[in-house]
Structures are given as C-alpha cells and as structure tokens.
Amino acid sequence: MRSTVIDTAAIIAVGSELLTPYRADSNSLFLTARLNDLAIEVQGKAIVGDDRKRLALAIERGLKDADLIVMTGGLGPTDDDITRETLATVLDAPLVERQEILSLIRARFAAHNLEMPEINRRQALVPRGAEIISNARGTAPGLWLEWQERVVVALPGPPRELEPMVDGPILKRLEPRVSNLRLRRRVVGVSGRAESQVEEHARPLYARWKDRNPVVRATILGSPGQVELHLSTRASNLRKAEDSLDLAVEELVGALGRDVYTTEGLPLELVVGNSLRSHGWRIALAESCTGGLLASRLTDVPGSSAYLDLAVVTYSNLEKINLLGVPASLIERHGAVSEPVALAMASGVATRAKAEIGVGVTGIAGPTGGTKAKPVGTVFVAVTGVGGERAKVFAFRGERDMVKRQASQAALDMLRRILDDHE
Amino acid sequence: MRSTVIDTAAIIAVGSELLTPYRADSNSLFLTARLNDLAIEVQGKAIVGDDRKRLALAIERGLKDADLIVMTGGLGPTDDDITRETLATVLDAPLVERQEILSLIRARFAAHNLEMPEINRRQALVPRGAEIISNARGTAPGLWLEWQERVVVALPGPPRELEPMVDGPILKRLEPRVSNLRLRRRVVGVSGRAESQVEEHARPLYARWKDRNPVVRATILGSPGQVELHLSTRASNLRKAEDSLDLAVEELVGALGRDVYTTEGLPLELVVGNSLRSHGWRIALAESCTGGLLASRLTDVPGSSAYLDLAVVTYSNLEKINLLGVPASLIERHGAVSEPVALAMASGVATRAKAEIGVGVTGIAGPTGGTKAKPVGTVFVAVTGVGGERAKVFAFRGERDMVKRQASQAALDMLRRILDDHE
Numbered sequence: 104m105r106s107t108v109i110d111t112a113a114i115i116a117v118g119s120e121l122l123t124p125y126r127a128d129s130n131s132l133f134l135t136a137r138l139n140d141l142a143i144e145v146q147g148k149a150i151v152g153d154d155r156k157r158l159a160l161a162i163e164r165g166l167k168d169a170d171l172i173v174m175t176g177g178l179g180p181t182d183d184d185i186t187r188e189t190l191a192t193v194l195d196a197p198l199v200e201r202q203e204i205l206s207l208i209r210a211r212f213a214a215h216n217l218e219m220p221e222i223n224r225r226q227a228l229v230p231r232g233a234e235i236i237s238n239a240r241g242t243a244p245g246l247w248l249e250w251q252e253r254v255v256v257a258l259p260g261p262p263r264e265l266e267p268m269v270d271g272p273i274l275k276r277l278e279p280r281v282s283n284l285r286l287r288r289r290v291v292g293v294s295g296r297a298e299s300q301v302e303e304h305a306r307p308l309y310a311r312w313k314d315r316n317p318v319v320r321a322t323i324l325g326s327p328g329q330v331e332l333h334l335s336t337r338a339s340n341l342r343k344a345e346d347s348l349d350l351a352v353e354e355l356v357g358a359l360g361r362d363v364y365t366t367e368g369l370p371l372e373l374v375v376g377n378s379l380r381s382h383g384w385r386i387a388l389a390e391s392c393t394g395g396l397l398a399s400r401l402t403d404v405p406g407s408s409a410y411l412d413l414a415v416v417t418y419s420n421l422e423k424i425n426l427l428g429v430p431a432s433l434i435e436r437h438g439a440v441s442e443p444v445a446l447a448m449a450s451g452v453a454t455r456a457k458a459e460i461g462v463g464v465t466g467i468a469g470p471t472g473g474t475k476a477k478p479v480g481t482v483f484v485a486v487t488g489v490g491g492e493r494a495k496v497f498a499f500r501g502e503r504d505m506v507k508r509q510a511s512q513a514a515l516d517m518l519r520r521i522l523d524d525h526e
Numbered sequence: 527m528r529s530t531v532i533d534t535a536a537i538i539a540v541g542s543e544l545l546t547p548y549r550a551d552s553n554s555l556f557l558t559a560r561l562n563d564l565a566i567e568v569q570g571k572a573i574v575g576d577d578r579k580r581l582a583l584a585i586e587r588g589l590k591d592a593d594l595i596v597m598t599g600g601l602g603p604t605d606d607d608i609t610r611e612t613l614a615t616v617l618d619a620p621l622v623e624r625q626e627i628l629s630l631i632r633a634r635f636a637a638h639n640l641e642m643p644e645i646n647r648r649q650a651l652v653p654r655g656a657e658i659i660s661n662a663r664g665t666a667p668g669l670w671l672e673w674q675e676r677v678v679v680a681l682p683g684p685p686r687e688l689e690p691m692v693d694g695p696i697l698k699r700l701e702p703r704v705s706n707l708r709l710r711r712r713v714v715g716v717s718g719r720a721e722s723q724v725e726e727h728a729r730p731l732y733a734r735w736k737d738r739n740p741v742v743r744a745t746i747l748g749s750p751g752q753v754e755l756h757l758s759t760r761a762s763n764l765r766k767a768e769d770s771l772d773l774a775v776e777e778l779v780g781a782l783g784r785d786v787y788t789t790e791g792l793p794l795e796l797v798v799g800n801s802l803r804s805h806g807w808r809i810a811l812a813e814s815c816t817g818g819l820l821a822s823r824l825t826d827v828p829g830s831s832a833y834l835d836l837a838v839v840t841y842s843n844l845e846k847i848n849l850l851g852v853p854a855s856l857i858e859r860h861g862a863v864s865e866p867v868a869l870a871m872a873s874g875v876a877t878r879a880k881a882e883i884g885v886g887v888t889g890i891a892g893p894t895g896g897t898k899a900k901p902v903g904t905v906f907v908a909v910t911g912v913g914g915e916r917a918k919v920f921a922f923r924g925e926r927d928m929v930k931r932q933a934s935q936a937a938l939d940m941l942r943r944i945l946d947d948h949e
Binding site: 149324402415456503 | 542543544545546547548549550551552554555556558559562567568569570571572573574575577580583584587591713745747754756811813816817818819820821822824825826828829830831834835836837838839840841842844845849878879891892893894926927930
C-alpha cells in the first residue's frame with residue numbers, strides 16, 4: 104500500500120439509464136458527504152453510459168484529475184455491465200476468476216434454494232491485484248485497486264448495496280490514507296425571506312469569514328419556501344474548526360434573527376414537532392388546498408403521533424360546514440378561500456380534536472380556480488389556540504405542486520414562530 | 527453557420543454547490559428529454575466546480591466528445607461565475623461588452639425602480655462571435671457559439687430561466703442542424719410486482735425487439751412500489767417508429783397483464799383520478815400510517831376536487847372511533863392495525879362523506895411501534911363500496927418514509943384494479 108495522501112476524488116457513475124431523462128445519479132450525494140467527512144474534496148463528477156470506449160476515457164481522465172476515483176454501477180452480471188472489463192483494460196490488469204467470490208454468489212442463491220445462473224459467473228472476474236469489498240446485500244462485490252499513485256474503487260449501483268459498503272470497509276481503508284485535516288459543516292435553515300434578501304444580509308459576513316483561521320466558506324441554496332446556508336471549514340484542530348463555525352453561525356443568527364429556524368440542518372417539520380413535544384401541546388389540521396401535504400410532512404417525523412391526533416382534508420364546502428362547523432354564511436359572504444374561513448377551519452378542527460392548536464389552510468393551488476381578486480397561488484393560513492388567533496395571506500408563484508409545497512412551508516413557519524413566542 | 531449534423535451532446539453543469547452532498551444537477555434531465563426529442567443522444571455529463579482550470583479542461587474534453595456542448599450555470603454576476611471567461615479562453619474568443627445586453631439588464635432593474643448594480647455589468651461581457659439567447663426571467667443571457675465543427679451553448683442555472691430558453695430559441699436553432707432521425711419513447715408503468723419479476727417476463731421480449739426494424743431498446747427502472755420500463759426507438763420514418771413501439775408495448779402488456787397501469791408514463795394517482803372521473807364516482811380517504819400522503823398524492827392531480835371531498839388522518843384510536851365510527855370493541859379485539867379496523871375506517875369515512883368509495887389505511891410506519899406479530903412495515907389497506915369490500919395486508923421494508931410511500935402506492939393500486947373491474 105502506498106503512502107500518498109488522498110485529498111481529492113472524482114466520481115464516475117456508470118449506466119446508460121443515467122443518460123436518459125428519467126434517472127439522475129443520486130449515489131454521488133451520499134458519497135460526497137462521506138468523502139467530505141474525511142476532508143476529501145470531490146473535484147468533479149462524470150456520468151457515462153454502458154460504452155467501453157467512453158468509460159475507458161472517463162477512467163483515464165479521472166486518474167489524471169484526482170487521487171481517488173470512485174465508480175458506481177456496471178458491476179452486474181449482464182453484457183451491459185462493463186466496469187470490470189474496462190478497469191482491467193485501462194489499468195492493464197487482466198481479469199482473473201476469484202473462487203471466494205464464486206462461492207459467495209453460489210451461497211447467496213443457495214440460501215433462496217436456487218442454483219446460480221451461469222451468467223453470474225462474470226461477477227467473480229476481477230482485475231488482477233484487486234482487493235474484494237464484500238457486498239452483504241447483493242451478488243456484485245466491490246473492488247479496491249491501487250494504481251500508481253491513485254486508488255480506484257468500484258461499487259455496485261443500488262444505494263442499499265453501496266451505502267453499507269462505503270460506511271464499513273471503504274471508509275476504514277480510506278481513513279489511514281487521508282490528511283490530518285477534517286472538514287466540518289453546518290446547515291442554517293431560513294424561512295420567511297427570499298434568497299436574495301438572505302444573501303443581502305449574509306454577504307457582508309462572507310468577507311469576514313474569509314479572513315478567519317480556519318477560513319469559513321458559505322454556499323446559499325434556495326428552494327420553495329426556504330433558504331439554506333451551508334457553512335464549512337477545514338482544519339486539523341477540530342476544536343478550532345468548531346469554534347470558527349460556531350462564531351459564524353452566531354453572526355448569521357444575529358443578522359437574520361428569528362428567520363433562522365435551525366442551525367443544525369433540521370427540516371422545518373421536525374423543528375415544529377420538537378417544539379410541540381417540548382410544550383406538551385397537541386395540534387389538529389384542517390387542509391384544503393394543501394390536500395394532506397401538511398399532515399404528511401408532520402407525520403414524516405417519527406413519534407409524531409405524540410402531538411398529532413387528527414388532520415382533515417376538506418376539499419368541499421359541505422365538509423368544511425359539516426365536519427369543521429364552518430358557518431355556511433361565512434363561506435357565502437367571504438368565499439371558501441378567505442381569512443375568516445381559514446380561521447373557522449382552524450378552530451373547528453381544534454375543537455373537534457380537543458387539541459391546543461388548530462391550523463387551517465385554504466387557497467387556490469391551480470391550475471384553474473383563480474380569479475382576478477384571488478389568483479392562483481392565493482393561500483390563507485390560520486393558526487388558533489394558545490392565546491390567540493392569527494391569519495396571514497400569501498401569494499405564491501409556480502405550479503400546483505409548488506403552491507402546495509410553499510403553503511405547507513408557510514403554515515409550518517407560522518406554527519414555529521407561535522410556538523417560539525411561548526418558550 | 528456550418529452544416530455538420532448534430533448527433534451527440536455532452537452536458538456540463540457548472541457550480542461548486544453541485545459538488546456538495548446537498549444539491550444534484552437536475553437541469554440535465556430536462557435537457558436530455560429535449561435533446562432526445564431531436565434524436566440527439568447525450569453521451570456524457572460532467573459536473574465541475576467554480577474553478578477556471580477544471581472547467582477549461584471539461585470544455586476541451588466536451589469538444590472532443592460530442593457535436594454539441596450544453597453548459598448550465600456560472601453566468602451570474604459574481605466572481606464565482608466563470609463560464610463566460612473560461613469559454614473565451616478555451617475558444618480563443620476574447621470577451622467584448624455588448625450594449626444590447628447592458629440595456630436589457632438596466633431595463634430589468636429599472637422595471638423594479640432600481641439602478642443596475644455595477645457588478646451586473648459583467649453579464650454583458652460575451653466571447654466574441656457569440657449569439658445572444660435572451661432570458662425573459664433573469665439578467666443572465668444565454669450564449670450560442672460555433673467553434674470548428676462544434677456548437678457550444680451556455681445557459682443560466684436556474685431551471686425557471688433555462689427551460690423557456692431551451693424550449694424557444696435553442697430548439698429552434700438546433701432543429702435545422704439535426705439528422706432526420708427522430709427518437710420516440712414510451713414509458714410503461716407496472717405495479718404489484720417486484721423489479722426482478724418484471725425483468726423475468728420482459729427479458730425474452732428484449733431479444734425479439736433487438737431484431738426489429740427499427741430496433742426497440744428497453745431500460746427497467748424500479749422505485750418503491752412501482753417499476754417502469756422505458757422503451758425507445760430511432761427512425762427517420764416516424765410512422766415506423768410508432769408502430770415498432772406500439773407492438774413492443776402490446777407484447778409487454780401481454781406478458782404483464784393487469785399489472786401494467788400505464789403505457790404512456792402517467793403517474794398512478796393520475797390514472798386513478800382519471801378512472802374515478804370517468805366513472806363519475808367520488809372517493810373518501812381514512813389514513814393512519816400514511817399520514818396524509820395518500821390524500822396529498824391524489825390532490826396533486828389538477829381537478830381532483832371533482833372526485834375527492836374528504837380525507838381524514840386519524841392517528842389516534844379516539845378519532846377513529848369518534849370521527850369514523852369504528853367500533854371501540856373492534857380496536858380492542860383486533861388492534862388498531864388490523865384488517866377489520868381498516869375496513870371500518872374505509873366504510874366510516876365513505877358514509878360520512880357520502881362517497882361511493884372509501885379507503886382505509888392503517889399500519890406501522892416505524893421506526894417504533896412494531897411487534898413480533900406485526901413488525902414495522904405491516905400495513906392493512908381496505909377499499910369499500912361499488913359492490914363489495916376488499917382488504918389486503920402488506921409487509922413493506924425500509925424506513926418510515928419508504929413505508930408511507932409504498933403503502934400509498936399499494937392503496938392507489940388496489941383502487942385502480944377495483945375501478946378497472948367496473949369498466
């Protein structure tokens with residue numbers, strides 16, 4: 104084993120399906136997270152189809168670019184699976200059949216009372232000199248190859264096979280090979296401001312962070328209804344790295360105030376859930392335009408049954424009247440999409456569920472149903488209970504699913520602020 | 527303008543955020559779909575950070591690999607935005623300031639009563655000889671460059687800016703430059719079978735399709751609760767291409783029978799929605815473990831208010847009893863996660879909403895709450911109405927969100943089959 108320090112990586116995803124409009128490479132996000140933890144920086148990603156010539160080119164280029172090449176996919180048993188052969192050609196290490204792999208594959212089939220199809224024999228062929236990375240969840244073993252000053256790792260494509268292989272044997276092999284620098288990250292979540300408004304407040308801080316030791320780098324990422332700031336730093340002294348990040352986070356919170364909902368990358372539904380739990384309050388939801396998305400997001404949190412008993416999706420006026428007790432006259436006077444109806448939905452569902460807090464959401468998700476006074480994207484969110492009732496109107500842009508998403512985000516954000524006020 | 531035919535493309539996504547664990551390149555899926563429509567095959571994708579040297583290398587490699595290079599990102603006004611300068615260097619076409627761009631950017635700011643910040647002036651710099659692709663939704667114009675036998679297109683990163691630029695001026699410029707071959711695709715959706723079971727039935731067909739004229743190629747893609755088969759063919763004679771695909775789809779349906787829910791790539795919730803609409807039936811939902819996901823998926827479909835009035839998420843036993851009229855004795859005897867309770871939830875919500883069809887879902891999404899007899903992933907789905915009541919138990923694997931997803935998929939699939947029986 105050579106002693107070169109591994110600082111940089113290139114990721115190569117192999118598979119013609121990754122060059123169709125239907126499937127994106129997702130393994131590289133997981134891989135990047137794990138490599139970054141070891142302060143290995145990903146310098147580029149390449150995606151190639153099941154084409155020997157092109158894959159060979161990609162591997163050759165990867166070997167020029169980075170200390171470590173991580174390949175995913177192309178280790179299956181069929182003709183389309185070209186990673187093994189192409190590696191053998193590029194690294195000039197002919198394929199040899201490894202009996203220990205063959206036995207493992209046979210044993211996997213035997214466990215299901217099946218005989219190994221002859222085609223799977225191909226998976227026991229590996230470039231000479233390769234170390235085998237065993238795969239507990241599939242027939243394709245991974246490969247670890249040393250070539251000149253480089254390391255090449257080949258892993259199967261399915262995430263559930265790849266992930267435990269990385270978290271176990273791959274990280275163990277990488278650890279003694281990396282520098283003593285470590286990368287640390289923080290994710291600060293912001294809601295209630297547009298990306299450009301966040302940027303405006305954060306930008307003066309970036310300059311300051313560049314002069315810190317260690318330097319703190321920042322990236323801003325906006326998505327519907329929220330903005331994330333990703334801060335990172337690298338240092339051999341972990342205490343100094345954490346202090347540098349703590350200070351930067353503190354400055355951000357100082358600049359953005361209550362719009363910061365997390366400094367540790369938690370999703371908003373989990374922040375709200377944790378707050379409900381610590382208050383010991385229960386919540387009930389009455390949704391119209393969000394159609395169950397708000398309930399689904401809140402119930403994505405394990406243990407959410409502790410604070411959520413009931414959510415209803417009342418798409419029709421009749422159900423708003425019958426189930427939630429919204430007065431018919433209110434709907435007649437203001438329309439189903441209105442602040443009074445949102446408030447009546449919230450208090451109606453809370454009363455029914457005997458919950459401390461009620462939420463009502465009514466709006467126009469589109470593409471039809473908009474009017475001049477209330478165009479598509481108009482959404483009223485109301486929260487009742489714990490000392491008051493509040494309602495807010497929003498004008499969201501985008502398609503139906505975007506409106507649903509932003510409306511659910513706005514409701515969670517209102518809840519978060521109300522719960523915070525009672526801390 | 528040169529007359530080389532554009533057959534192949536390479537996509538280069540530029541941006542350091544695309545090399546973090548948090549953000550994947552999504553533009554390339556959209557771009558691939560549009561390029562494929564013109565029979566341009568994407569031969570590879572590269573993702574590079576905001577690094578001039580590496581980007582230059584990626585462009586040089588792209589120019590070797592493909593007829594067309596489509597670049598996304600790096601056209602903003604800041605120092606990190608390096609696409610313009612790097613293109614100028616690689617293509618040896620110095621940057622020149624274009625007055626028409628400057629005026630447009632100034633006008634955009636003026637429309638918001640703002641003065642153009644000096645920094646935005648950079649966006650008016652373009653490599654000499656570039657054609658400008660105007661951007662209706664942002665300050666960064668796109669670039670179209672001809673270089674030797676190649677075409678290089680540079681587009682801004684935000685999808686809402688990029689997409690209309692592609693659908694308008696870019697496709698218009700590409701159309702006269704492509705071969706007379708056209709690519710056609712079909713997406714066949716299958717539910718109720720594992721990927722390996724679908725593969726087993728489809729594999730004998732693949733071989734037959736390889737001998738057709740034109741050849742039909744197939745890719746299989748599994749995701750929780752469904753399998754998709756993507757068929758494609760290329761031909762100059764569109765009629766022959768369509769016939770070839772029609773025949774292949776017919777053979778697939780013959781092999782897979784009723785497990786095929788769409789032959790045109792529709793999501794299952796839309797197939798169910800269309801079927802409900804054509805029957806003129808309304809549906810009501812009672813969810814426990816899916817927590818609103820089933821309602822949210824059904825209401826993702828525009829116009830779903832035509833067949834959905836009411837959905838309830840009854841997480842607690844009390845609400846199952848009070849709101850849905852599930853007998854307390856039933857819960858005591860069988861437990862809340864049981865077939866009788868799922869059936870009582872379905873009929874209870876249908877009665878309340880006066881809907882023709884009721885759906886009840888109860889299960890254990892995890893990570894806690896499992897028992898030996900009913901482990902995490904146990905889910906009962908019941909459908910009542912239109913001539914009967916049916917219930918089924920499932921044993922799903924995976925995390926909480928995977929269980930929710932598969933359970934919602936199973937419920938939609940049961941609905942689909944029942945609705946089909948009444949056609």
